[in-house]
Amino acid sequence: MSVETSHFKVANGDMSLIKTQSGRYILVDINITAAADDKDEVAPDVGAQLRKALDRDSDGRLFVDAFLLTHPDMDHCSGLQNHFHLGKIEDWSPEDDKIVIREMWSSPIVFRRASSTNKLCADAKAWATEARRRVEMFRQDKDIEDGSRILILSEDADGKTDDLAEILIKTGEKFSEICGVADDSFKAVLLAPLPVTDDEDEEELLSKNNSSVITQFTLAKDDTENAAQYLFGGDAEVAIWEKIWAEYSETPEVLAYDVLIAPHHCSWRSLSHDSWSKKGKDAVVSEDARSALSQANGGAIILASSKSVVDDDNDPPCIRAKEEYEAILSEADINGEFRCLEDEKGDKPLKMEITEHGPKVASLKMAAAISSSSALGVEAHAHGCGSDLA
Secondary structure (H helix, E strand, O other): OOOEEEEOOOOOOOOEEEEOOOOOEEEEOEEOOHHHHOOOOOOOOHHHHHHHHOOEOOOOOEEEOEEEOOOOOHHHHEOHHHHEOOOOHHHOOOOOOOEEEOEEEEOHHHHHHHHHHOOOOHHHHHHHHHHHHHHHHHHHOOOOOOOOEEEEEOOOHHHOOOOOHHHEEOOOOEEOEEOOEEOOOEEEEEEEOOOOOOOHHHHHHHHHOOOOOEEEEEEEEOOEEEEEEEEEOOOOOHHHHHHHHHHHOOOHHHHOEEEEEOHHHHOHHHOOOOOHHHHHHHOOOOHHHHHHOOOEEEEEEEEEOOOOOOOOOOOOOOHHHHHHHHHHHOOOOOOOEEEEHHHOOOOOOEEEEEEOOEEEEOOHHHHHHHHHOOOOOOOOOOOOOEEOOO
16 A cells, blocks of 8 residues: 655645555644635645545545644644534534544643633634543543544643543653554654643743644555654744753654654744844854754655745745755755745645655656555655655
């Protein structure tokens, strides 16, 4: 079976779909805006593209096996209510034909930190309501079926998750189960959100810096268990990456990647405490944050899920961040490349096929072949990402 990832063109937002060798679909964030749903607008119809990429179950329902929400900002959860079934699975309607979320992957910490400083959008509130419903279902009856499952990512404050051990992933833990079933084609390490502390100043710092779920995914292909590594960091900013490096500098392999989704849409705020618009070229990079984001495998790609990166005062995306990532990738033992989704040809998602030797960016012709067949005759590259551009 083909192993692939699809990265949708959602401007300054995130939306990626992973298909594992076992046939599981893992969705990381969505940004299906009103413009994307409007046929009269020029924005790519990413909702329709997602539906086309998914399968239907025996009851005729489109589904994702797991949906990871890195944090509840609008550009990471827009379109949830319009496109996904929320509520009891038996209430799914063929007329509405919404996508079923077999298992939610959700962190109460990022919701608490977000709501303490920012009002939640309607889709974020709907996610939180559905997450609470699923948690209460688990508390009442631990025999939960697909469509009502949830994994809690990181412990909450005041012992609120102490009774959820069976569905709780603690920060720093590895997991390889999807919908309650062990899956040897997939591994993940939960690197953040960082645990709750009693230090109010630290909590305030973390809140201001958009605390997000940070995960490293490892995908298998055939007999190669470590065929591809992906690092997702949501909108995690510099203070988070500094703390991540302090925690994992002795075990940097958990930060290794063949593909990094540039955090916060290629924002300078993930690499520096200095304002790009105020200090410009005098802004100083945080070496610890840079170290955390520098664990690139040979041939790695850093992918900006953002608008085109131009030399102006905007942030995100930020030209200085792009230059820093390019510097990381230009090192002799990496020789990788920086890509921006907005600059890719056409409206379709950027698709990567996972080979035994790493991810490979598919050409338009190859992308069509991946969608229709799992038998692809693709020339192997050295471990890391190759390109096949038509």
